[in-house]
Amino acid sequence: MRAPRTAASIAGRGVVSRLILPAGVDASALPLLIGRGLRGMCDGFVAVLLPGYLLALGFGQLAVGLISTTTLFGSALATVLVGLVGNRFAPRGLLRFAAVLMIATGLAFAGLSSLWTLLIVAFVGTLNPSSGDV
Structure with missing residues (x-):
């Protein structure tokens, strides 16, 4: 109440x-x-924590940069696609889908440690490794 x-x-x-x-x-x-x-603020935390987390998993600097770049490309492409076709979907449904995708991305990053699977998740998921919005 x-x-x-x-x-x-x-x-x-x-x-x-x-x-x-x-x-x-x-x-x-x-x-x-x-x-x-x-x-x-949360995007900023991801920008700081993601490279450290990937380095702790044993990835080299090149792999960390590749994963971070892939997340940026994926986020940018998702932003463009939602801008082009987002009006065809109900806003509530689109936001729910984005929230579920964000949760799935976080769980996948927490549970996976292979470079190729992380690259796929990074591209399809919604992490943003920069301190600004994509």
């Missing part, structure tokens, strides 16, 4: 919105901006 909103919680939310959001932007944009920030 949801706790009732009090005047203090509503006023506190307004203070946070005023501190974070630019003037003239509606407070309803705050969850979107927070989500975008969290996504960027």
Whole structure:
């Protein structure tokens, strides 16, 4: 059950919105901006952790670079394809598919250690080895 909103919680939310959001932007944009920030932070973690993880698995620098490059190409291609044909699918279904693909990619990277299988997962999956969005 949801706790009732009090005047203090509503006023506190307004203070946070005023501190974070630019003037003239509606407070309803705050969850979107927070989500975008969290996504960027997680992308940054992957950019730092993925090469270290692959090196710990015993891959050389060339293989780590190859896997990272493959993930970028796969993510870029997926972005273009979704941009071209994404409007043919329901947004909710497309987002669910992307979430399931992201989970499967993470599990595959955690469970696989062969270069060729990781290259396939890297291309098809949705990891982003850069600190920016693809």
